[in-house]
Structure formats: C-alpha cells, structure tokens
Amino acid sequence: MKDYQASLEKLRTDAAEAALIRDLATDGTKREMFDRLAKHLGQLADDVERAMNANSRSRPCT
Structure with missing residues (x-):
C-alpha cells in the first residue's frame, strides 16, 4: 500500500508541476x-x- 501512496503523491506532484509550466509557457x-x-x-x-x-x-477486516 505504501508503494501506491508514493506513486499517487508523485503523480499528483508531477501533474501540478506540468500545470504550472503550462501556465507559465508563452508558446501555444x-x-x-x-x-x-x-x-x-x-x-x-x-x-x-x-x-x-x-x-x-477487498481486504478482510481482522
């Protein structure tokens, strides 16, 4: 589960960085x-x- 969480955080960070670059880009x-x-x-x-x-x-509660 930690691998999923790390991947999720990385993807969210990368998406935010791409959006920032998009917002700063002057070339269409x-x-x-x-x-x-x-x-x-x-x-x-x-x-x-x-x-x-x-x-x-899907995991059973213990």
Missing part, C-alpha cells in the same frame, strides 16, 4: 502539450487512487 504549442500532460498525469493519479480504494475494500 508548449502550453497545449503541458496541458495534456497535466491532465494525463492527473488521470493516472485518479486511477492509482481508485486501485488503492478497491484494494482496501
């Missing part, structure tokens, strides 16, 4: 690319979070 092509990258990394983070939640629900 770079803005578009970093926008797509930020959205993609955000989606990956959402997928990891869903996997974490599904994994925790």
